[in-house]
Amino acid sequence: MVAAGQLDGCYQGDGRARRFDPQKVAAALGQRLDPGQLMGNGAGTASALAQMKAASPEGNIELPLSQAQPKPRGERLSDDDQDGYALARTQKAIEEARKLKRQNAEAEGQYVLASEAQLEIKRLIGQEVAEFEQLxxxxxxxxxxxxxxxFKAARKILLDKWRDHRDRRSRQLTEEATAPELSESEKAEDI
Structure with missing residues (x-):
């Protein structure tokens, strides 16, 4: 902004010795502050602004974000309302926290990836079926x-009966697995 000339007249000095006048900067920026600056690494921004207001000799410094009255619940935000942006950022932070919670639990061995578990189960079941057919x-x-x-007639009869049973059980288990319900502990995890 300094290089683009947007803050001309808002500071004195050059380089590291440059000092900004907060009132002139606020006026040059049109009293706007991105709500994202009040979150994450910029969480201290809100407290710094409050300290600036308290330290102002007149006590009447206007903060970049107005301290407007909260909007009534249930009222839709306008498309240019910065509160919607702040809400979206908050929701993203909550989702990120849930993701990290799941990753931590997975790293601790509390969870496994369903795809990995499925491959391992298929391998074990295939091995068991092959051993049973050998039996x-x-x-x-x-x-x-x-x-x-x-011998060939006896083997054919046994294998045919086994394969009929296996196909019937496979269809039955597939139908049961189409709509699995979450257990109470799975619901409580909220991941």
Whole structure:
């Protein structure tokens, strides 16, 4: 702003020795202060402005943001109202805090990514199914030897029955999983 000439006449000196007159700067900027400057790293701005007002010899310094009366609840903010911007920033800060809370819980091992858990479960289930099918082959060999029947026919019967059961259970479990409800502890986490 200094380089662009927007603050000409609002300061004395050059470089690090430059000193600004707050009243002249406020007048040059049109008494406007971005509400974002009152949040985050600029949270001390509001208290600094209050101290400037208190320290003013006349006590009548006009702050860049007016201390207007709060708007009635339920009334829609106009599109150029800076309170809407401040509200959006506050909501963003709340969401960021929730995200960090979830990331901390995940780092502590309280949560795992659903995609990682799903891949691990698929791997384990696939391994169990393969082992059970191998057991059916061994069982078919034992039945064939014990009852003196054809091994391939016994194995086919066992595998067909197993696969029918597996398909039926898969459809049933898929239907149950389509609308899972959150548990009370999951609802309480609010992440």
């Amino acid at each position: 059916l082959r061994v069982a078919a060999r034992a039945v064939a030897d014990e009852l003196n029947v054809d």
